[in-house]
Amino acid sequence: MMSVDIAAGPFAHDRSSVSRIMLHVCLALTPCTLFGLYVFGWPAINLWLLTCGSALATEAVCLRLLGQPMRRLLDGSALLTGWLLALTLPPWAPWWIAVGGSVFAIGIGKQLYGGIGQNLFNPAMLARAALLIAFPLQMTTWVLPVPLGSVDAPDFIEGLRITFGGMPLLDGVTGATPLGDLKTQLTLGHNAEEILASDFSLMSALVGSIPGSMGETSALLILLGGAWLLALRIIHWEIPLSMLLVVALLAGTAQLYNPEQHLGMLYHLSTGGLLLGALFIATDPVTSPASRLGRLIFGAGCGLLIFIIRTWGGFPEALAFAVLFMNALTPLIDRYWRPRVYGRNARGKPLAATNRINEVKRP
Template sequence: MNTTAAAAVTASPHAHDRSGVDRIMLNVCLALVPVTGFGIYLFGLPALLMWMLCIVSALASEALCLWLLQHPMSRLLDGSAVLTGWLLAITLPPWSPWWVAVGGSAFAIIIGKQIYGGIGQNLFNPALLARIALLISFPVPLTTWAIPYLNPDLGQSIQILLGNMPTLIPTPDALTGATWLGDSKAAMKAGGDMTEYLSSHFNVMDAMIGERLGSMGETSALLALLGGAWLLKQRIISWHIPVSLLGTLAVLALVTSTSEPERYAPVGFHLLSGGVLIGAFFFATDYVTSPTTKLGQVIFGMGCGLLIFTIRTWGGFPEAVAFGILFMNSLTPLIDRVTKPRVYGRNRQGDVIKHVPAQRRVN
């Protein structure tokens, strides 16, 4: 009797915790819900429409690439395109016009992801790459901010999405107000005193709660921390990159502000302003574009913190999170190569070390 049964042979690992791509993407999206929801609450229907348009455009761009490459459309279900569009949306001014949302999402998917070979192959974070491309291409809408609680109705919101903002706002200042980072940099260039500026403009409680100008990801520091804590609890990310990034930024801010408080911003201002917290937990920790080793992740985070502080303090842009993370993305292969632990019998590049037997001593 033939007792041989057909067996399905699959690749290892054969026992796992079901932490697939779709589960990871779902957890990251869940972590983004509080800060995104609060941003929509602050900036109203235009922010909601822009967020939805970014996600739909990212999905459409992904579907187009899959169709052109003759890949299965089931890959749309892994959630990566949704997350890319979502992340881009929270970095943009909440009243961005439609061409910014559509063009940015298409750039993120096609140029930032698919041109490298798809998910898991890209060198740079797609959403941040698109954010910088948009800033260079459309500097005016990318630096135009709406104050919270203007609450336009649906008709006005559609007009805002179409780019007709100036006719719908009460005063020009309601549309073009600067963020804390931009305002403080302008004040310092004009010969102002940082201590005086902070005493009249910056409030820690406002920064924690988030009722201020900025993108949806730059509003509430407390909700960004809550989302980061969720990712840590679910073990989607580890502490190495966020802690090293925030720690480096804090140390540099402490040293400079202690020595010259009238010129340099203190620790709290750097950590609670702009997109530092959302960048540390959601962008810098991207699996594909950050190092795989723990030591490499610490080096990566420290490099991000150093670059963010340097560009913010002496560079031409008030916000530097995207620039810092993207620059360190380019160094990730080198960091991995240098910090990768050696395997016995192989060098750091993984090549087998040829063994040369020692010659016996002839007496």
């Protein structure tokens, strides 16, 4: 007698697919990316092209070696990984940073775990953390915004020399990020309120005229892209909300406790890669929890770690380390705060069986 497996409903399909989701995320990243390429000029354009191209090339090589169909290259996951990595790198970094980071992200961070949907850690953040530990000088060399067409902006040939030829950067174009400058000034014994009054402009942080990576340029454009993904329900609201809320609460409390050593919530929310991480990186469905409560815990943990490392750690920007640490806790979070399966109660028992038991117990 032939046995037939019957699957439980529902069978509705919302027409979403991996390639569609990746496409929308890339489109949401486009405004801040274009602005970052404009602000940092030809070296940043070279870096972005190299990072994305190397990610795609590494993905193609891995697919060929593993005997998998090459059409998987078109799902957009490798492109998005390279894109996110490029947004977190120094915009004038040398070519080998871009290529090495992409190879590590795809080869080690993604394919080593079995490919798309199997990786434990966010590949882009894993690569950034590895680069930061291995090459701290190159990963902490930042430049001031020099928009395309401006007097100080390098032309196409100079951009190639900076990216591929190791052309030294002039002191006039280098500068520290707001978070790096804050940590340096506090180490020298300066007052946080004085630093805020002299070196920080909220409008500059919102618009994007500050040193940093392309993902730290315009907070407004990052918020615009994130709002679009939220409207399309491609990302969930729990991680961004809990992550930003925890950072804001901790920063505000620390400033009230000791305003001479801590800056307020607006400074922390508008600088660094916090917004990019909260809306585009920590919300990765593969490396974040599946349940609503789990996502709230995940986001809160990221926010807590970011504030701790920013305030007392050795690195001014803590996004990669916070996300990777919480990625490692995701299986544990999913174990204890698993989502309710359709047709079952919170304990995992079928609703039909539960109803029959209740009927038997009735007098």
